[in-house]
Amino acid sequence: MINVTVLAENYVKDFRCRGEFGLAMYIETEDHKILFDTGASELMFANARQKGVDLSEADICVISHGHFDHTGGMPEFCRQNRKADIYLHRDAFGVTFGETKGKIDDYECGILWDPEVLEVCGDRVIRTDGPEWIGRDVVVSGTIPELPEFQPPERFYRLRTGADPGLAGELTPESAGEMSAGSAGKSRTGRDLIPDTMSHEQFLAIREPGKGIVLFSGCSHKGIIAAICRAKALFPGEPLYAVVAGMHLIGASCGMRQKIIDRLIEEEPQIVVPLHCTGLEAICMMKAQLGDRCRLTGTGGRLRF
Template sequence: MIVKTLLENRSVKERYETEHGLSLYIEAGERKILFDAGETDAFIRNAKRMGVDLAEVDMMILSHGHYDHGGGIKYFMDLNKKALIYIHKEAFRPHASIKEGERKDAGIDDSLLHNNRVRLVDEDLYFGDELVLFSHIKGKEMVPRGNSRLLMKKDSGWIKDNFHHEQNLLIKEGNKRVLVVGCSHRGIVNILDQCEKHLDRPWTAVLGGFHLYDLDKNKEEDLSFLKGIADRLEENNAVYYTGHCTGHDQFSLLKEMMGNRIHYLATGSIVEI
């Protein structure tokens, strides 16, 4: 299995473009998967630089209904004429974030809702024995505090986002068990706990964002929260690859706590599992 980071906030080399977003290209067995597509078409240019032919991707998965993960879908569909795109049906609700006291649009293009290549997801999906796409995380432990500034529109009003639209991908290849997440808005420990029901072997690796960027390294309460995350992640044998909304300073602290159990997933990085 190989995972190439087509887009992330930082890069391993200057020749790669960066933006606040995430896009991963995954080869697992015979499958070629695009997981998220950033905000713009930058991931496409990075893919060419990394030798990835996006026209050959078999399927695309959107982790959740935010622009920095789904803004590039339309560019991908112009390039790739065959892949189906799996989006949770709740992702098409209007979404927003509060920035400097103002509500800013954070959603995705709702015209995709009517595209015949888009498959709306609600329940867990199984693609043979190799892939499980799951959502509706029920746990409430160590949920990111930054969620308090993220909204969704329901009926005629704005409420706090419940992130039922967040999807996670479990990949099974031989003896390997790999979890891919977007931002872990429901809490990475809760996602791991719920995914346990789909496991028949120990974890191998976990990749994606953990949404910890707003934790203040100078506040004891926030450091304690981060230490709690690190302790829970170390309870299994997985190796973690994270970035984007995890936050660079927060990653550095996790690195101090977890050592070689955790690595940064910057644009241009290649992970062989």
């Protein structure tokens, strides 16, 4: 049995809790208590108290990727929890910017605290790259292989290592270079940016005996279908039982949303829980087409698999 308590999410399920643009979930299995992401702030701690969750008891923490809305509560978690192994991709840190209406944002969207915060955790910090197994039935994916035809149409950029952070200025995607791993560009303020390939994104997958794979994904910037394909490769022969994920379809066209939903239906999950950045339009489409298999929740909500 897997029990999940949503500690931070865009919307609220339990009126005693507060929501925020972010994601944090507390996942309890027979063997582990796992914190998956930490929201955009320290709000998850107040919500945890309301739900009777003691975050100091978590023995695992998984950070899905290096963006502010999934890592905001991490400094306080490091202060409160003295035993959890923390799975964070080795590429998670970087000065990161998103893009809005063809112009690169003038504010950072990456991890907003200093890496030194993690020093108190010592060797409990596991910097991932490839898959990291936690026993036979739990895995942190590490870098997710790309599946471009199912990847949401969005762009992120990172400051080239050693460059001057500066200010964003009037950057455009064209001035920052083409979206390929080797491209780069320099703004008129001198800031040197390269496309962020989202190599630091990872998911958590748990094999529930007699049911199959339960997949947890924070934003699915590389696409929820890419995550599903990777999870099934990590657990060969196991069916996909549940997908609990932000799917970042909020900026996708209706056609792209439908293409992803069609493929999701082909994967035959018994349960789909769209969260966070999936977007209301995409959530409504999923609910209409998946019916009772699509479950809606929010901050303070509980799930059981």
